[in-house]
Amino acid sequence: MSEEILINVTPPETRVAVVENGVVQEIIIERADRSGLVGNIYKGRVCRVLPGMQAAFVDIGLERAAFLHASDILGVQGEPREDHIHELVHEGDMVVVQVVKDPLGTKGARLTTNISIASRYLVCMPAMASTGVSQKIEDEEERRRLRDILQRYVDAHEGEGGFIGRTAAEGVSEEALCKDMAFLAKLWRGVKQRCSVVNEISLIHDDLPLALRALRDLVTPEVERIRIDSRAMVDKAIPFAAKYIPEIKDRIDHYQAGRPLFDLYGIEDEIKKALLRKVSLKSGGHLVIDQTEAMTTIDVNTGAFVGHRNLEETIFKTNLEAAQAICRQLRLRNLGGIIIIDFIDMTEDEHKRQVLRALEKCLARDHAKTHITEVSSLGLVEMTRKRTRESLEHVLCEPCPCCGGRGSIKTAETTCYEIFREILRESRQFDVETLLVLASQEVVDRLLDEESAHLAELESFIGRPIRLQAEALYTQEQYDVVLI
Numbered sequence: 369m370s371e372e373i374l375i376n377v378t379p380p381e382t383r384v385a386v387v388e389n390g391v392v393q394e395i396i397i398e399r400a401d402r403s404g405l406v407g408n409i410y411k412g413r414v415c416r417v418l419p420g421m422q423a424a425f426v427d428i429g430l431e432r433a434a435f436l437h438a439s440d441i442l443g444v445q446g447e448p449r450e451d452h453i454h455e456l457v458h459e460g461d462m463v464v465v466q467v468v469k470d471p472l473g474t475k476g477a478r479l480t481t482n483i484s485i486a487s488r489y490l491v492c493m494p495a496m497a498s499t500g501v502s503q504k505i506e507d508e509e510e511r512r513r514l515r516d517i518l519q520r521y522v523d524a525h526e527g528e529g530g531f532i533g534r535t536a537a538e539g540v541s542e543e544a545l546c547k548d549m550a551f552l553a554k555l556w557r558g559v560k561q562r563c564s565v566v567n568e569i570s571l572i573h574d575d576l577p578l579a580l581r582a583l584r585d586l587v588t589p590e591v592e593r594i595r596i597d598s599r600a601m602v603d604k605a606i607p608f609a610a611k612y613i614p615e616i617k618d619r620i621d622h623y624q625a626g627r628p629l630f631d632l633y634g635i636e637d638e639i640k641k642a643l644l645r646k647v648s649l650k651s652g653g654h655l656v657i658d659q660t661e662a663m664t665t666i667d668v669n670t671g672a673f674v675g676h677r678n679l680e681e682t683i684f685k686t687n688l689e690a691a692q693a694i695c696r697q698l699r700l701r702n703l704g705g706i707i708i709i710d711f712i713d714m715t716e717d718e719h720k721r722q723v724l725r726a727l728e729k730c731l732a733r734d735h736a737k738t739h740i741t742e743v744s745s746l747g748l749v750e751m752t753r754k755r756t757r758e759s760l761e762h763v764l765c766e767p768c769p770c771c772g773g774r775g776s777i778k779t780a781e782t783t784c785y786e787i788f789r790e791i792l793r794e795s796r797q798f799d800v801e802t803l804l805v806l807a808s809q810e811v812v813d814r815l816l817d818e819e820s821a822h823l824a825e826l827e828s829f830i831g832r833p834i835r836l837q838a839e840a841l842y843t844q845e846q847y848d849v850v851l852i
Contacts, residue, residue: 371590374623375579376630377598382578385635386586386699392638394586394699394735397763398578405430405467405477406756407486407575409559411566412479414461422453425476426465429569432476436465440480442495464563464572470757473661485552485559485573488584488613489537489545490518492552494560496530497522504535517542521549528553536588551612580608585735587616594620597629642700642760649693653686657697659761663706666694670712683712684719691723695730704736704755713747724749770843778845780814783807787815788826790849795830804835804850808842 376383379400386394398404412428414436425433438453457463469478485492499518501511514533522530531549559573566572575581579601587594594616596602602622609617623629630636641647647655649671656667668690670682694709709727714720720743727749731738737754744750767773778786791803805815815823815836827834839846 370592371588373582373586373591373594374629374633374635375582375594375596375598375601376628377579377596377601383630384578384582384586385630385633387633387635388590388733390633391696392633392635392700393696393733394702395635395639395642395760396578396582396702396757397760399763404575404578404757405470407467408571409464409466409483409573411462411464411563411568411570411572413569414457414459414463417454417457417459419452419454424453424457426463426479427569428465428467428477428479429571430471430477432471434465434467434471434477434479435475436463436479436481440468440478440482442482462567468756472755472758473762483556483559485555486534486584487548487552489534489540489548490552491532491534492529492549492556493532494529494556497526498530499532500530501533502535502537505533505538507538510538514538514545517545518549521546525549525553529556579605583609583613583616583620587613587619591616591619595623595629596620597623638700639760639764642697643765647693647697649686649689651686651689653690655690655693655697657701657703659701659703659759663708664703666697666707666709668709668711680715680719683714684716684723687711687714687719687723688726691726692730695727695734698731698753699734699736701760702755702757703759704753707751707753709749709751711743711747711749714743770845777843780808780810780844781818783811783845783847784814784819784822787811787847787849788822790847791826791830791834794849794851795832798851800832800851802833802835802852803830804837804852805847806837806839806842806850807847808844809838809840810844811842811847812836812838 370389372387374385374387376385381397381399384396385392410428412426412434414424415427415433416425418424422438424436426436428434436457438451438456441456463481464483465479465481466483467477468480471477483494485494499515499522501514505511505514514537518531518533522528531552537545562572576584579596583594583605594605596605599622602620605620606617609620625632645656645658647657649655653671654669656669658665668687670686690711697703698707711723714723724740724743728740731740734753736756738751740749740751771777787805787807791805794803807815823834
């Protein structure tokens with residue numbers, strides 16, 4: 369499988385796209401005024417303790433206070449504490465915390481006191497004394513080799529914390545791993561020193577900018593080329609790669625052609641499609657994706673696909689294709705939390721198993737942690753996908769000012785009938801000569817056309833003239849009845 373990473377950099381925004389076999393699989397967008405906070409370490413002040421929620425809110429200098437649960441507070445030995453929250457922290461306490469989840473919607477950032485610092489190959493856990501290896505490394509012999517290397521370093525440098533080998537550590541030499549551990553230990557000593565001298569709410573350590581994080585976290589052996597369209601970022605990326613990831617230095621390419629990088633690969637079109645509810649499948653079927661506050665639902669439909677054999681075969685093929693498309697859409701849109709997939713009902717148990725295996729196989733390439741349940745009696749698959757940053761829709765869009773995010777607005781007919789009721793209410797309550805109705809052009813047109821007979825009848829009933837005035841800035845749901 370060939371893979372490329374494309375990085376588009378402009379002063380206000382950086383965008384990263386992961387392209388596999390010519391198809392966009394993942395898009396990450398970070399804006400200068402709202403850069404990602406995950407991995408940042410802060411010294412904050414506890415501003416509120418909530419015993420009923422076993423949590424505390426911590427002021428780390430952001431617009432909203434961040435959330436710290438009791439289970440995310442470590443004890444002296446680096447183990448999760450089981451004490452009640454009011455025994456762990458008190459209002460006014462200064463605490464060193466790390467962001468594990470960006471602010472999402474109306475929720476503040478999620479925090480932990482279990483600090484971790486990542487590099488290309490390893491994650492340093494200063495509060496721990498143990499070692500571990502990523503579960504994605506399946507070779508048992510390689511797992512033992514890595515664990516032995518990490519444990520030898522930890523034993524020789526007691527007090528510098530523990531380490532976890534990341535997926536990228538597979539096959540890496542002991543010398544390179546030891547260099548990485550020494551670098552992370554030095555970085556943590558600097559963080560600890562800053563924490564000891566700072567006595568106010570402040571940022572202690574911030575993670576790398578998106579472009580450099582992409583080099584650290586997204587580059588795999590399959591990545592053939594990293595194309596960056598900014599000379600300034602290339603000048604930062606090459607020294608960074610030479611120092612920390614030397615094997616990818618020669619794969620970094622400065623894109624200088626006249627046509628925009630994302631246009632060349634059709635990524636701008638893919639971003640537009642990723643904001644639509646409906647996703648077409650090659651077979652003629654389609655997905656309908658609805659993202660809500662509580663969960664994301666995905667409905668699979670056969671659409672125009674009729675198959676060649678029988679109904680069950682048609683359904684099975686559509687579901688197999690949908691499983692692959694769903695995995696791509698989850699990564700592309702960065703959908704997280706609870707996800708409910710409504711596959712088309714299948715009668716054969718073997719077909720259900722194959723569809724579920726196809727889903728699991730495609731999700732294996734996803735960087736985010738996922739968990740899938742079996743197909744339920746209703747034909748639904750429930751899954752979760754770890755969410756650490758906003759979805760693509762939340763980054764690029766805002767709720768519609770007309771419908772407030774509902775996805776629908778009242779019809780002009782409904783608004784007309786609401787106006788009639790308001791006129792009756794006002795005429796009975798106040799003694800006026802004339803009533804003026806301010807409404808959108810669509811509503812006024814309907815009052816003068818389809819509802820003209822009802823309007824004349826209402827005028828006769830209340831004994832007062834009713835005037836109409838179209839307001840260009842009013843939505844179809846807005847209206848005012850003015851007493852003159």
